[in-house]
Amino acid sequence: MNLYVKSISKSIKGEKVLDDISYTFESGKIYGIYGKNGSGKTMLLRAIAGFINTDKGYIKYNHKALHKDMDVLPDLGAVIENISFWSMYSGFENLKMLSNIKGIVSDEEIYEIMIYFGLDPKSKKKVNKYSLGMRQKLALCQALMEHPKILLLDEPTNALDQHSIDLFRERILEEKKNDTITILTSHNKEDIEILADEKICMEFGKIKELM
Numbered sequence: 029m030n031l032y033v034k035s036i037s038k039s040i041k042g043e044k045v046l047d048d049i050s051y052t053f054e055s056g057k058i059y060g061i062y063g064k065n066g067s068g069k070t071m072l073l074r075a076i077a078g079f080i081n082t083d084k085g086y087i088k089y090n091h092k093a094l095h096k097d098m099d100v101l102p103d104l105g106a107v108i109e110n111i112s113f114w115s116m117y118s119g120f121e122n123l124k125m126l127s128n129i130k131g132i133v134s135d136e137e138i139y140e141i142m143i144y145f146g147l148d149p150k151s152k153k154k155v156n157k158y159s160l161g162m163r164q165k166l167a168l169c170q171a172l173m174e175h176p177k178i179l180l181l182d183e184p185t186n187a188l189d190q191h192s193i194d195l196f197r198e199r200i201l202e203e204k205k206n207d208t209i210t211i212l213t214s215h216n217k218e219d220i221e222i223l224a225d226e227k228i229c230m231e232f233g234k235i236k237e238l239m
């Protein structure tokens with residue numbers, strides 16, 4: 029199922045942060061967005077995630093328009109900016125509470141993904157004692173654990189060591205086989221080179237060129 033972004037624009041305090049963006053994201057493909065700081069990469073992901081309302085245009089998935097026929101996209105997994113976890117609970121407890129919302133992931137599956145990313149699910153360590161890299165891994169676990177059909181990842185390899193970056197890339201390529209639409213931004217050129225089926229360059233809130 030494709031995700032359609034059609035002519036979306038957004039201004040914040042008089043500044044056009046998204047300027048007439050149209051794009052069709054196809055299932056089973058990975059899209060890599062790159063561009064300078066402030067070019068609108070995060071804003072585009074926030075719009076698709078439904079975190080912001082756009083001034084113009086629409087976002088459609090499965091014949092339904094975001095903010096009209098649905099509040100959020102179904103089957104969405106996202107790492108956008110700082111994920112707020114319950115800081116006084118362990119990593120496993122956090123994922124468990126989040127998984128309770130939909131109830132489609134077993135404890136074993138949470139264990140599996142935590143161990144995959146090198147987090148100990150049995151550890152009592154509270155998230156407020158986590159390092160930046162551990163938080164990022166936990167954020168990736170929460171985004172990936174339900175095998176979403178749409179995956180939005182803003183700088184997913186931030187703060188990760190090389191081994192974890194390799195694991196992340198392997199996992200994303202694995203998820204792609206389930207027809208997931210993955211849209212990621214990265215300052216790590218290698219992420220885009222290795223993962224992206226299509227590269228999207230943003231500049232001044234617009235999509236600059238397609239390659």
Ligand SMILES: Nc1ncnc2c1ncn2[C@@H]1O[C@H](COP(=O)(O)OP(=O)(O)OP(=O)(O)O)[C@@H](O)[C@H]1O
Pocket residue numbers: 040041043045063064065066067068069070071072
């Ligand atoms: N909360 C906000 N209020 C006002 N302006 C904002 C806000 N968030 C972002 N902007 C503006 O929107 C524009 C796009 O920002 P965005 O965060 O999408 O850039 P980006 O391409 O993700 O940059 P980076 O590479 O630094 O993450 C910038 O000009 C920024 O100043």
